[in-house]
Amino acid sequence: MRFAPSGAGTGLVSLKRLTILMAGWEYPPFHTGGLGVHCYEISRELARLGHRVVFLTPFPGPFADAPGVEFRTLSECLPPGTPIPGAYTPAEIYGPRFLDVVNQYNDWIAHLTDVEDADVVHVHDWFGTVGCRALARRLGIPLVMSVHSTEYDRTLGHPYAPILERERIGIRAADRIIAVSRQLGEQLITLYDAPPPRVRVVYNAVRPVAPELDDGRLRDVVLYLGRLTRMKGPDTFLRAAAVVAPAFPEIRFAVAGEGPEYEHLIALAASLGIGDRVLFFGKVTEAERAALLRDAAVFVLPSVVEPFGIAALEAMAAGVPTIVSKTSGVGEVVRSAFQVDFWDVDEFASRISELLEYPHLSREMGDQARHEATEAGWAERARQTVDVYREAIRARALRR
Amino acid sequence: MKIVFYLHLHQPWRLARFRYLDLGTGKPYFDIDRNLDIFRRIAANCYRPTLDRLEVMLRQDPRFRVSFSITGTFLEQAALAAPDVIERIQRLVETGRVALLSETYYHSLAFLLPPPELEEEVALHQQRMEDLFHVRPHVLRMTELVYDDDLARFAAREGFSGMLAEGWEGPLRGRSPNHVYSSVARGVSVVLRNYRLSDDVGFRFSARGWTEYPLTAEKYALWLSRSPGDVVGLFLDFETFGEHHPASTGILEFLSALPSAVAREPNLEWATVEDAVRVPAAGPFVVPEPMSWADENRDLGAWLGNDMQRSAFDAAKKAGTFARSSHDPEILSDWRKLLTSDHFYYMYVSGKGADADVHRYFSSYSNPYDAYANYMNALNDLRRRSLAKARASH
Structure with a gap:
């Protein structure tokens, strides 16, 4: 590894309460993916550690309850009813209007008032990089950037230039860059010329899920849960399902999530001859998601590209034996999941079959997964993030 | 001495x-x-x-x-x-x-x-x-x-x-x-x-x-x-x-x-x-339960400590009946190679501490679940082969 893991040897740290200006675009309930969840959990834990978090978002609120987190929202400055796109909505769907909102967001951040006491600006992904760079410069405080995924990954190598440029601006300007996995950190170094000494890794986390009482309930679902995009590999899931299905007639396959591949996947299931064995749930609520995890015998994350893959960690926390592609960042923090090459349909099919066939295997693996997934919680990740803030502050003080 | x-x-x-x-x-x-x-x-x-x-x-x-x-x-x-x-x-x-x-x-x-x-x-x-x-x-x-x-x-x-x-x-x-x-x-x-x-x-x-x-x-x-x-x-x-x-x-x-x-x-x-062994004995040595040289407990826990290990060993035991009745030397030798204790050792679910490090050092898999699934597949196949052989010779 060419860069240090976070939280290692921070030495003497000042215990000063920090004021953090955090720009993350999405915040629950206005979220379309892991970014919003991450912002919510990390800001909540930062506040719980005694720091002051001011969250900068375009959405109007009201937001999910997080005691101690303050919100400043762009929507006050927008005409009422202006549509605000979600973080994972492909930019081209919105066209120039999309970038208009982004530009307004950045202008607003750059000129934000009543923030002079802040200690650090923390931007998540590309949305607010231009504004945050200006704000950090104006206030003379460090900029920390978290990268959850890159434009190269989201587009399978066909980046949209305006977004790519905003990513590069953030990575160039940031005093410290937080990647959600080592593999993503490596990518930032090779594809974005991020200086290795500035890159840190802070993994995602999940909340513990109370174990279900063993009510003898049948776990008979093999589950895919995620956005339906090519980068997530849902077609691999269906191809593996088609191999597994004949030998396990009592098993159902579930695809939960929405996205551009939806119709293609329905057609694929039909052409694979498993149209009657696959249930497409579309976008699911929190409650439906929990219900699916309760019924799941196996969780599969077959992503071609996956900077982290928090859905797999959530499934593991619920005690579901999990199979992830080797290209998933989550594989760096867990040992009790099967890891498979993303293209290896037969290996996915074999792993699914093994978990369905051998009850001792799925029980041991599920128990261990539950334990392992929640070993380091969000509080730990927030502490590591604070270590990165303090490092950035120290590094800036030394440069003066 | x-x-x-x-x-x-x-x-x-x-x-x-x-x-x-x-x-x-x-x-x-x-x-x-x-x-x-x-x-x-x-x-x-x-x-x-x-x-x-x-x-x-x-x-x-x-x-x-x-x-x-x-x-x-x-x-x-x-x-x-x-x-x-x-x-x-x-x-x-x-x-x-x-x-x-x-x-x-x-x-x-x-x-x-x-x-x-x-x-x-x-x-x-x-x-x-x-x-x-x-x-x-x-x-x-x-x-x-x-x-x-x-x-x-x-x-x-x-x-x-x-x-x-x-x-x-x-x-x-x-x-x-x-x-x-x-x-x-x-x-x-x-x-x-x-x-x-x-x-x-x-x-x-x-x-x-x-x-x-x-x-x-x-x-x-x-x-x-x-x-x-x-x-x-x-x-x-x-x-x-x-x-x-x-x-x-x-x-x-x-x-x-x-x-x-x-x-x-x-x-x-x-x-x-x-x-x-020709040195005169200093006294009796009584060991009613099996004792090994492995881990802190010196019992059979390193090979038969968890459900996966015990179920794999039970399955191997049962497969032996089939393997023997096949009267096929190749099947018998494959079965016996599957009896080697190392296979069960690889299925040990390590926690933390010195034993866990030792287990990881000696394992040929990245985790015990890979080891178990792989082993059970091979054993299943062996049972199929044995049955097919037995049927063919009747």
């Missing part, structure tokens, strides 16, 4: 990835090339250099003695990957100062299987010792140094005069491990492993944080000579020398320096396991 210096040589036949989808396809279970590659690597790091040093030690010091246990699977791999390793061992045995031990041919937990598996495996191994080395061992050691009263009785029935066991506090009840004890079976003595002195070399030799680091042959010989008792058992994996501790740690020089360091202590002498 007699020093019983005994080294264990073993390699398992590791499985290839045998997928669920591979069932019934005729794909072989064992990855021959990978196993032989591993063997060649260890032969270069450990077997050759260490055997060569032992040969020099035997030549230079007529009092030096050493004992080996060599599994059948080790010899199979050596014959294919590095036959010169067998020739080196033959040269050592010819000196008459190297004793060989009996054990299960497949390094298995055959003592937990219904008869006649244990008898047959020990007989197979005896035969191999006679064929290759022209000796008939009189001392028995069980896989992973497992020992209990039933095994002592088995040893007596099979005509052995001694067995090896871990010098563990429980059955010693305050007595020193540095004696020969009598088992519950008439005519079978028990020679014990002094685990502290053995682990000083086996585990701690290269640990820089150890207060006794670096361990020299002179210091070690002094510890041996000051140890109370009349027989001290230094039982180690052969791979201690050059593999677990790489040559760069100085472990091979330590080994070479041992005979002259021992010679300077007047109360020390070398003995083989066969010399040791």
Whole structure:
């Protein structure tokens, strides 16, 4: 590894309460993916550690309850009813209007008032990089950037230039860059010329899920849960399902999530001859998601590209034996999941079959997964993030 | 004080990835090339250099003695990957100062299987010792140094005069491990492993944080000579020398320096396991439950501690009935290779601590679930083959 893991040897740290200006675009309930969840959990834990978090978002609120987190929202400055796109909505769907909102967001951040006491600006992904760079410069405080995924990954190598440029601006300007996995950190170094000494890794986390009482309930679902995009590999899931299905007639396959591949996947299931064995749930609520995890015998994350893959960690926390592609960042923090090459349909099919066939295997693996997934919680990740803030502050003080 | 210096040589036949989808396809279970590659690597790091040093030690010091246990699977791999390793061992045995031990041919937990598996495996191994080395061992050691009263009785029935066991506090009840004890079976003595002195070399030799680091042959010989008792058992994996501790740690020089360091202590002498079992017993040694040399608990937990391991072993036991009734030597030999204890060891779910690190070091998989799934697939396939064979012959 060419860069240090976070939280290692921070030495003497000042215990000063920090004021953090955090720009993350999405915040629950206005979220379309892991970014919003991450912002919510990390800001909540930062506040719980005694720091002051001011969250900068375009959405109007009201937001999910997080005691101690303050919100400043762009929507006050927008005409009422202006549509605000979600973080994972492909930019081209919105066209120039999309970038208009982004530009307004950045202008607003750059000129934000009543923030002079802040200690650090923390931007998540590309949305607010231009504004945050200006704000950090104006206030003379460090900029920390978290990268959850890159434009190269989201587009399978066909980046949209305006977004790519905003990513590069953030990575160039940031005093410290937080990647959600080592593999993503490596990518930032090779594809974005991020200086290795500035890159840190802070993994995602999940909340513990109370174990279900063993009510003898049948776990008979093999589950895919995620956005339906090519980068997530849902077609691999269906191809593996088609191999597994004949030998396990009592098993159902579930695809939960929405996205551009939806119709293609329905057609694929039909052409694979498993149209009657696959249930497409579309976008699911929190409650439906929990219900699916309760019924799941196996969780599969077959992503071609996956900077982290928090859905797999959530499934593991619920005690579901999990199979992830080797290209998933989550594989760096867990040992009790099967890891498979993303293209290896037969290996996915074999792993699914093994978990369905051998009850001792799925029980041991599920128990261990539950334990392992929640070993380091969000509080730990927030502490590591604070270590990165303090490092950035120290590094800036030394440069003066 | 007699020093019983005994080294264990073993390699398992590791499985290839045998997928669920591979069932019934005729794909072989064992990855021959990978196993032989591993063997060649260890032969270069450990077997050759260490055997060569032992040969020099035997030549230079007529009092030096050493004992080996060599599994059948080790010899199979050596014959294919590095036959010169067998020739080196033959040269050592010819000196008459190297004793060989009996054990299960497949390094298995055959003592937990219904008869006649244990008898047959020990007989197979005896035969191999006679064929290759022209000796008939009189001392028995069980896989992973497992020992209990039933095994002592088995040893007596099979005509052995001694067995090896871990010098563990429980059955010693305050007595020193540095004696020969009598088992519950008439005519079978028990020679014990002094685990502290053995682990000083086996585990701690290269640990820089150890207060006794670096361990020299002179210091070690002094510890041996000051140890109370009349027989001290230094039982180690052969791979201690050059593999677990790489040559760069100085472990091979330590080994070479041992005979002259021992010679300077007047109360020390070398003995083989066969010399040791003739020493009069200091008292009875009673072990009702199986005891091994592994982990902090010294029980069978390393192989049969969790549900996966127990279910895999049960499945292997059941598959044995099918394998035997197939009367197909290839099926029987595949089944027996699947009995090798290492497969169950790989399924151990490690927590934290010293045992977990040891388990990870010795595992051939990235996690216990890979190990279990793979093993169960192979066993399922074996059962299918056995049934098909049985049906065909009716």
